[in-house]
Amino acid sequence: MHFANFNELLAENARVRPGHKAVTFEGETWTYGELETTSRAIAAALYRAGIRKGDRVAVMLPNQPMFLGALFGAARIGAVPVLVNVFYGTDEILGILRHSQSKLLFVEPVVRGAKLQGAVEEARKKGDLPDLETLWTVEGGALSAGTPAPDAPDASREIRGSDLALMIYTSGTTGSSKGVMLTYEGLLENARVTAGLMKYSDEDTLLPALPLFSSAGVSLTLISMIAGTHIVLIERNNPQIILETIERERVTILDMVPSGLKLLMKFNRTAGHDTSSLRLVVVGGDSSPPDVGRAVLDDLKCNFAVVYGLTETSPVVSITHLDATEEQRVATVGPPIDGMECSIRDESGRALPAGEIGEVCCKGLYVMPGYFRNEEGTRQCIDDAGWFHTGDLGTIREDGHLVISGRKKDMVIVGGHNVFPAEVESHLIKHPAIKEVAVVGMEHPALGNYLVAFVLLKTPGLSAGDVQAFCNGLAQFKVPQRVLFPETFPYTGSGKVNKRELRRILETQ
Amino acid sequence: MDRAHMVDEILGMVAQIASIDRAAIRADMPLMGKEIGVDSLALMRLLVRVDERFPGKLQGKDPSSIDFSTVDSLVDSLEK
Numbered sequence: 134m135h136f137a138n139f140n141e142l143l144a145e146n147a148r149v150r151p152g153h154k155a156v157t158f159e160g161e162t163w164t165y166g167e168l169e170t171t172s173r174a175i176a177a178a179l180y181r182a183g184i185r186k187g188d189r190v191a192v193m194l195p196n197q198p199m200f201l202g203a204l205f206g207a208a209r210i211g212a213v214p215v216l217v218n219v220f221y222g223t224d225e226i227l228g229i230l231r232h233s234q235s236k237l238l239f240v241e242p243v244v245r246g247a248k249l250q251g252a253v254e255e256a257r258k259k260g261d262l263p264d265l266e267t268l269w270t271v272e273g274g275a276l277s278a279g280t281p282a283p284d285a286p287d288a289s290r291e292i293r294g295s296d297l298a299l300m301i302y303t304s305g306t307t308g309s310s311k312g313v314m315l316t317y318e319g320l321l322e323n324a325r326v327t328a329g330l331m332k333y334s335d336e337d338t339l340l341p342a343l344p345l346f347s348s349a350g351v352s353l354t355l356i357s358m359i360a361g362t363h364i365v366l367i368e369r370n371n372p373q374i375i376l377e378t379i380e381r382e383r384v385t386i387l388d389m390v391p392s393g394l395k396l397l398m399k400f401n402r403t404a405g406h407d408t409s410s411l412r413l414v415v416v417g418g419d420s421s422p423p424d425v426g427r428a429v430l431d432d433l434k435c436n437f438a439v440v441y442g443l444t445e446t447s448p449v450v451s452i453t454h455l456d457a458t459e460e461q462r463v464a465t466v467g468p469p470i471d472g473m474e475c476s477i478r479d480e481s482g483r484a485l486p487a488g489e490i491g492e493v494c495c496k497g498l499y500v501m502p503g504y505f506r507n508e509e510g511t512r513q514c515i516d517d518a519g520w521f522h523t524g525d526l527g528t529i530r531e532d533g534h535l536v537i538s539g540r541k542k543d544m545v546i547v548g549g550h551n552v553f554p555a556e557v558e559s560h561l562i563k564h565p566a567i568k569e570v571a572v573v574g575m576e577h578p579a580l581g582n583y584l585v586a587f588v589l590l591k592t593p594g595l596s597a598g599d600v601q602a603f604c605n606g607l608a609q610f611k612v613p614q615r616v617l618f619p620e621t622f623p624y625t626g627s628g629k630v631n632k633r634e635l636r637r638i639l640e641t642q
Numbered sequence: 643m644d645r646a647h648m649v650d651e652i653l654g655m656v657a658q659i660a661s662i663d664r665a666a667i668r669a670d671m672p673l674m675g676k677e678i679g680v681d682s683l684a685l686m687r688l689l690v691r692v693d694e695r696f697p698g699k700l701q702g703k704d705p706s707s708i709d710f711s712t713v714d715s716l717v718d719s720l721e722k
Contacts, residue, residue, distance in 0.1 A: 396681075
C-alpha cells in the first residue's frame with residue numbers, strides 16, 4: 134500500500150489496528166490508536182503555538198514514544214521536523230537551530246540538562262537565534278505545552294509526496310553540519326520496499342538499538358508503521374538492557390551497528406539470556422566484519438541481513454536478501470533495492486563495468502533534493518546528471534551484489550556516527566597552544582573505529598586530557614580517544630600531512 | 643606494581659569514564675552490565691587509558707584476545 138505522507142500512514146494504522154501495540158518504552162505501551170491521538174494533540178499544540186506548513190520544528194529527543202508523537206504531530210500540520218543528534222555538543226546544537234531557522238524546539242532536560250536550555254535562552258536574548266520562538270520540554274513523557282483538546286486542521290491533504298518531510302543534520306567536512314532534506318515519497322517508498330524485502334509484519338516486534346533521530350531510526354519507524362510492527366524502545370544501548378528486552382518482549386527483529394552486536398554476543402556468552410524469539414538481525418551503519426555474520430548464525434541462530442545506506446539516500450541503498458547465501462551475507466551489502474539506481478564511477482564520472490572498483494553513485498526517488506541552504510554543498514555531491522556521489526568506494530559484482538571496499542572521503546564511523554576528521558581538526562586548531570593538528574581514524578578489531586589526534590604544540594605544556602577537554606563543545610564520539618604529541622609531522626610532496634604514514638606509525642607501535 | 647593496585651587504578655578509570663561512584667563498583671562486575679553500563683566508545687576510552695598508564699602491557703597482544711568482560715578479566719589479559 135502506498136501512502137502520500139506520514140499522517141496517512143498513521144491514520145491507516147489507527148483505522149485498521151487501533152488496539153495493536155505501536156510502541157513500548159519502560160513498561161508503558163501506546164497502541165496505534167493512542168499514538169494517533171497523541172500526535173493529533175501535539176499537532177494542535179503546535180498549531181496554537183503558531184507553527185504552520187513548511188515551518189521547521191527541531192526535535193532533540195532520545196528514544197522514547199514522545200519522539201514519535203513529535204514527528205507525526207509536526208507532520209500532521211505540514212511542519213518539517215529537524216532531527217537533532219542528542220549527543221551533539223551545545224555549540225553544534227545552537228549552530229543547527231540557527232541554520233535550520235527552527236521556530237520551535239522539543240528537548241528533554243534529563244538528557245541535555247539545564248545547560249543547553251540556559252545556552253538556548255542566552256542565545257535568544259543576544260539575538261543569535263532570531264527564528265526560535267518556543268522551547269518545549271518533555272519530562273517523564275509529558276509535554277510542557279500540555280495536551281490541548283481542540284484538534285488542529287489536518288494539513289495532510291495539502292501535502293504532496295515531493296514535499297519536504299524532515300531534515301537531518303549530518304557531520305560536515307568543513308566543520309559545520311549539513312542539513313539533509315528528505316521528501317515524503319523518498320522516505321516512504323524506501324521504507325515500503327525494505328519492509329517487503331525483510332518481510333516485516335504486524336506479528337513482529339522490533340528493537341531498534343540505535344537512535345530514532347538518525348536516518349536509520351526514521352527508516353525503521355516508517356518500516357514498522359507500514360507493516361504494523363510493534364516497536365520496543367530502550368534509552369541506552371547497553372548489552373544487558375538489550376538482551377533483557379529481547380527476552381521480556383519476545384523481540385523478533387534486532388537492528389544495530391556491528392561493533393555493538395559483537396559486544397552483545399560476547400556479553401551473552403556468559404549472561405545466557407534467551408534470544409530464541411529473534412528471527413532476524415540487521416546490521417548497518419558501518420562495515421560488517423565477516424565474523425559478525427558468522428557469529429549471528431552460530432550464536433543467535435537466526436537470519437542475518439546487512440544493510441548499506443546513507444542519510445542522503447532516505448537511507449537504504451542496498452540490503453542482503455533473506456534467502457542470500459552465507460557468502461553474500463558476509464562479503465557484500467546486497468543488491469540495490471528496487472527504485473535505487475546504482476552505478477560505479479571513476480574519477481572522470483565514467484561508469485565502470487562489473488567487478489571494477491570506483492565510487493558508488495546513486496540516483497532516483499530516494500536521493501535527497503539537496504542540503505538545506507547549501508547549494509555549493511549540494512553541487513559537490515550531486516552531479517548534473519542527478520547522480521549522488523556517496524564518497525564510498527565499491528564494486529557491483531556479476532551477481533548484482535554491491536561490495537563496499539573503502540571510503541573516498543576522509544570519514545570515520547565511530548560507534549555508528551559519521552565523523553569527518555576535518556571537523557575535529559578545525560575545532561582543535563582554535564586552541565591557542567596548538568600549532569598544527571591531524572586526526573586519523575584507527576580500527577580496533579573488537580570495538581570498531583576510534584579517533585587519534587596528532588598535535589604539534591606552539592609551546593609545551595598541553596596534556597592529552599587538556600586537548601580532550603577542549604573538545605567539550607563537540608559530541609562525545611568526536612572527541613579523540615587518544616592524543617599524541619609528535620615532534621613533527623610526515624608530509625606529502627604537496628605539503629599536506631601524510632595521514633597514511635601517521636596510521637602506519639600507529640599500527641607499528 | 644601488584645595486581646591489587648592495578649585493579650584499583652583501572653576501577654578508578656572505569657568509574658570516571660562511566661561517571662559513577664567508585665565505591666559502587668567491584669572488579670568482578672560485568673563492564674557492559676547495567677551497574678557499570680559502558681558502551682563500545684567508553685570501552686575504547688578505557689583501553690586507551692590503560693595503554694597509556696601501563697605502557698607495554700597491551701603491546702604485541704592480539705587486541706581481540708583481550709577479555710574486557712570485567713576489570714578482573716581485563717587485568718588477567720594484561721598479565722598474560
